[in-house]
Amino acid sequence: xxxxxxxxxxxxxxxxxxxTLDCVYETRDTTYYLFWYKQPxxxxxxxxxxxxxxxxxxxxxxxxSWNFQKSTSSFNFTITASQVVDSAVYxxxxxxxxxxxxxxAGTRLTVKP
Amino acid sequence: xxxxxxxxxxxxxxxxSPLSLECTVEGTSNPNLYWYRxxxxxxxxxxxxxxxxGQISSEVPQNLSASRPxxxxxxxxxxxxxxxxxxxxxxxxxxxRNxxxxxPGTRLTVL
Numbered sequence: 001x002x003x004x005x006x007x008x009x010x011x012x013x014x015x016x017x018x019x020t021l022d023c024v025y026e027t028r029d030t031t032y033y034l035f036w037y038k039q040p041x042x043x044x045x046x047x048x049x050x051x052x053x054x055x056x057x058x059x060x061x062x063x064x065s066w067n068f069q070k071s072t073s074s075f076n077f078t079i080t081a082s083q084v085v086d087s088a089v090y091x092x093x094x095x096x097x098x099x100x101x102x103x104x105a106g107t108r109l110t111v112k113p
Numbered sequence: 114x115x116x117x118x119x120x121x122x123x124x125x126x127x128x129x130s131p132l133s134l135e136c137t138v139e140g141t142s143n144p145n146l147y148w149y150r151x152x153x154x155x156x157x158x159x160x161x162x163x164x165x166x167g168q169i170s171s172e173v174p175q176n177l178s179a180s181r182p183x184x185x186x187x188x189x190x191x192x193x194x195x196x197x198x199x200x201x202x203x204x205x206x207x208x209x210r211n212x213x214x215x216x217p218g219t220r221l222t223v224l
Contacts, residue, residue, distance in 0.1 A: 033210060033211075033212075035212055037215075042217075043201060043203075043217065043218045043220070044203075044215055044216070044217045044218060045157075045203065045205075045215040046215075047212050047213075047214060047215075050211065050212045052210075091156065091157065095210065098209055098210050099145060099162065099164065099207075099209070100159075101147075101159065101207075101213060102159075103156050103157040104156060105155065105156040106155075106156050
């Protein structure tokens with residue numbers, strides 16, 4: 001079965017703290033794609049990153065970094081020196097069968113000043 | 114660049130009334146199109162997707178339907194709304210094996 005688990009429902013941190021959002025996936029496909037999206041209070045989902053199953057190289061983009069580990073079926077997202085503007089719901093997603101996207105339940109991150 | 118439009122932004126409808134939500138995409142050809150629903154405080158549920166004009170796949174049996182009359186137009190409809198149809202409806206477009214890009218969404222309240 002194709003499944004994405006985001007075990008952390010809500011996380012609250014104080015500004016400038018580092019925070020890691022966990023994502024664990026299940027799939028039988030050998031070729032698949034993983035994504036992170038951000039949903040601010042406005043509601044629109046914003047694409048953050050895409051990773052394919054053949055590329056385990058970690059990615060860093062400014063304060064954001066992603067750790068993809070096939071051995072543990074995890075694709076975790078870390079925000080360094082968090083800011084209030086990072087407050088949002090973050091979704092991890094799995095693309096399989098080339099077109100089918102399965103989203104996790106999301107993690108609500110609150111960054112307090 | 115590509116943009117995706119959805120309207121209306123918000124909608125309040127009585128139970129039993131019809132529904133029509135529209136989504137259009139600009140700046141790309143033959144995209145895959147998707148309708149998702151997000152209940153309050155919940156994740157995204159895929160409702161329909163389309164890989165081409167007139168081609169609709171339904172993920173969840175319900176009283177909703179979708180149509181794709183033109184390459185870049187995707188419509189979500191219902192003949193009679195239920196209370197359980199309330200939610201945030203998101204349209205998205207994507208291409209083969211790539212990320213999906215989402216529209217601004219429609220907040221539907223059924224009273």
